[in-house]
Amino acid sequence: DGGITQSPKYLFRKEGQNVTLSCEQNLNHDAMYWYRQDPGQGLRLIYYSQIVNDFQKGDIAEGYSVSREKKESFPLTVTSAQKNPTAFYLCASSIVGLAGGPYNEQFFGPGTRLTVL
Amino acid sequence: AQSVTQLDSQVPVFEEAPVELRCNYSSSVSVYLFWYVQYPNQGLQLLLKYLSGSTLVKGINGFEAEFNKSQTSFHLRKPSVHISDTAEYFCAVSDRYYGGSQGNLIFGKGTKLSVKP
Numbered sequence: 001d002g003g004i005t006q007s008p009k010y011l012f013r014k015e016g017q018n019v020t021l022s023c024e025q026n027l028n029h030d031a032m033y034w035y036r037q038d039p040g041q042g043l044r045l046i047y048y049s050q051i052v053n054d055f056q057k058g059d060i061a062e063g064y065s066v067s068r069e070k071k072e073s074f075p076l077t078v079t080s081a082q083k084n085p086t087a088f089y090l091c092a093s094s095i096v097g098l099a100g101g102p103y104n105e106q107f108f109g110p111g112t113r114l115t116v117l
Numbered sequence: 118a119q120s121v122t123q124l125d126s127q128v129p130v131f132e133e134a135p136v137e138l139r140c141n142y143s144s145s146v147s148v149y150l151f152w153y154v155q156y157p158n159q160g161l162q163l164l165l166k167y168l169s170g171s172t173l174v175k176g177i178n179g180f181e182a183e184f185n186k187s188q189t190s191f192h193l194r195k196p197s198v199h200i201s202d203t204a205e206y207f208c209a210v211s212d213r214y215y216g217g218s219q220g221n222l223i224f225g226k227g228t229k230l231s232v233k234p
Contacts, residue, residue, distance in 0.1 A: 004160075033221075040126065042207065042226035043161075058221075090160055105151065106222055108160035 002027045004109035006091050011114045013078070013085065021076045021112045023091035030096040032074035033106060036060060037088040046089075049074055050096050078114065086116045119144045121210050123225035131233050132200055138193040138228045140208035150191040151209040151222065152182055161207065167191065178202070203232045 004025045013019045025032065031050045035043040045058030049068040063082025068074055074093075078085045092106040124139040142148065149168050153161040165176025172184040182193045191208060208225040 006160075040226060043224040045221060048221060088158075092161075105163060105166060108153075108162070110160045111158070113158070 004091060004093055004107055006089075006109035006112050008112060009110065011112055013114060013116050015116060016080045018077055018079050019114065021078070021089055021091075021114070023074045023076065023109060024072055025074075025091075025093045025107075025109075026072060027093055027107060028071075029093035029107070030071070031094045032068070033092040033094075034058075034064070034066065034074070034076045035090045035092065037090060037111075043090065046076065085114055088113050119148070119210055119212070119223045121208050121223055121225035123206075123208055123228045125228050126226070127229045127231065129231045129233060130198055133197050135196050136194065136198050136202075136230065138206050138208075138230065140191045140193065140225060142189050142191065142208070142210045144189075144210060144212070146212050148210050148212060150182075150184060151211075152176065152180070152191070152193050153207045153209060154178075155205045155207065155227075157204075164193070164206070198230070198232045200232050200234060202230060205229045 007022045033048045034046040036046055037043050044060050046064050047055055047058055047066045049055035052068055052071050055066050055068050063079055065077045089112045091109040094106045120143045122141045130136045151166045152164040154164050155161050164180050165174045167174045167184045175181045180195050182191055184191050205227045207227050209222045211222050
């Protein structure tokens with residue numbers, strides 16, 4: 001079955017530690033995204049990548065880093081510089097096409113809940 | 118800049134009653150519109166999307182939405198809800214013209230639908 005997997009489902013971090021959240025997709029999608037979700041805030045874009053070895057900052061990139069070495073994988077590192085990292089993190093992917101095409105439907109993974117102790 | 122406003126943060130309703138979840142957007146260009154559903158501690162699942170054509174869009178689980186360009190609205194409706202419809206619902210918009218960050222989805226803050234027996 002094609003889809004997006006995120007691991008782990010729950011993650012606990014001590015203050016001052018970096019942690020990496022995994023996101024893998026087998027949908028053959030070019031674009032991948034990371035969102036942060038807080039209660040009552042909706043989804044806020046952290047980083048996105050439209051092609052391997054390239055990625056762009058979203059609205060709240062400070063304190064986060066990403067890499068895109070393979071088409072299938074887009075790991076997110078939450079660094080110690082992120083002041084309030086406790087949140088639900090969602091990874092998504094979509095195809096990329098020509099302008100005007102219906103290419104913005106994003107498919108989401110099940111999420112990782114990060115808690116800072 | 119684009120924005121999405123979901124007018125109600127919480128909507129309580131009794132089982133078998135009709136429901137409407139409201140969504141308004143602002144954009145200077147033509148758009149695609151989406152509704153997603155999120156069950157507790159899960160990722161987002163696409164309910165329906167408006168890309169072009171008929172302004173009345175039917176989705177999964179008996180939901181439908183109507184695109185109203187003059188009122189810049191995309192309200193979600195269901196004629197008779199079930200307990201299993203209890204979830205959070207997100208409206209999202211993206212530019213029709215894809216390029217750089219223009220194709221990214223902008224999400225509303227969500228509406229929690231609570232269906233009571």
